Amino acid sequence: MDVDDLVWQTNTRRGLSPRRVTLLLERGHLDLVAQAAVERGEWFCAEAAVEALCRSGDFERALSVMEPFAATGWRAALYAKAEILLRAGRRTEEALPLIRPDEAGGLSTGECHAVAEMLGKAGRVDEAVELLVPRLDESSSLLSVLVGITEGQGRDEWVLDLIAPRADRARRARGGEDRDHAFCGARELQARVLERAGRADEAIRILGADMPGHRFLAPTALAVYGGLLTRHGRLEDLRELIADQDPHAALGIYASALWRHGRAEEAEAVMRSAIADDDWVGYRAWLSSMFLTEGRLDDAIAVARPGFGWNDCSNLLTPLAHLLLDRLDRPEELLRLVEHPSVVPYHDHEEFQHWWRAWALARLGRVDEAIAATEADPRPWADPRIVKADLLRMVGRLDTAADELRALGTIRAREELCEILILQGRAAEAIAVHPTVTELRAAEPKPAPRGENGYSSEPPF
Structure with missing residues (x-):
């Protein structure tokens, strides 16, 4: 080994x-x-x-x-x-x-983190604390471990005494070069301990004091504060936060809180107003996802449609397709989405639309049409026979899928064949056919040479 x-x-x-x-x-x-x-x-x-x-x-x-x-x-x-x-x-x-090596000082920060967690699981909280406290200035991750292992141990006030000076140091930092990364999460941890100690109002007051005047807070700070306000029904305070923050970061937190509290119409109105004032892709993405979760596909398409032709990082077709594909398992709606007249190929990634359409057709029992859809792709993104076998597996035609993969016989085909054999109840054969780690590593493509700019000039990029 x-x-x-x-x-x-x-x-x-x-x-x-x-x-x-x-x-x-x-x-x-x-x-x-x-x-x-x-x-x-x-x-x-x-x-x-x-x-x-x-x-x-x-x-x-x-x-x-x-x-x-x-x-x-x-x-x-x-x-x-x-x-x-x-x-x-x-x-x-x-x-x-x-x-734990003999010399605790020989532990790296990451190792100290892991050892302290393990000591906590063993019920040796005092030893874990003894290990952590002298090293808390190294990283906020160690402070986070301390907070985690002392939960329910009756030590909240003592932990708060340790956090307070580090949270104050984080407050004195002002972005850029002055930002102190070792304590960047101390304020959020302080709020977490205050809340679990039954002092939620104090947690809201202290963390809330950090918000005004700091338009570009870390997303984690906004999320923690937003979560505090949401859990304790302080949605009006959360609404006021938007005026002092970058709305691209804060508005989704507020709208999500409204939605979770059964105020979906208000959440929709907030986002529609934001889109009217500033047609930012994030607002459209949030609103279209909310509509899709509620089963409102036509509304989701209408909101996202202007972004169907945008570039990869902001294309709004992709999150809708993935939500229908991975989380909601709604092939009828996925097929209607990818066949919508507003859906066009974008930035040389037509193959994803071929796959989404094929998946939807196969899930609807139209496997021959699904296979034809993948074969029509002029630039297949994977070996067409593997794609075909996957579609056959999806509709339960396991014997035919296995025959396709056996005939192909590549490393990737053997990996896929393993899964099909498991589904057929042939577990020992499945493990035997699967490539070994040595085979998998030997089959890895060698990295392409890099140019002067540090990037590869040929695939794989």
């Missing part, structure tokens, strides 16, 4: 992917997943098998799955092994040496 292979898997989400591992577990193949983890060095198999085994109380077997990974010394695997030991109970002394 090789650390580089493990890191590559986590960075690329490749190997036996989380999606395929989930399919295997949903069909009762825990033994095969655990076996693939150990025999093939499949990290996502190991993570999923360990979680399933721990949930069932089989901690010894979970340790046996994780042990070969931990033996490499890879820190993520050591943390995972420590987590198993902690969940097993009464094995804290075995877990802590895995995550």
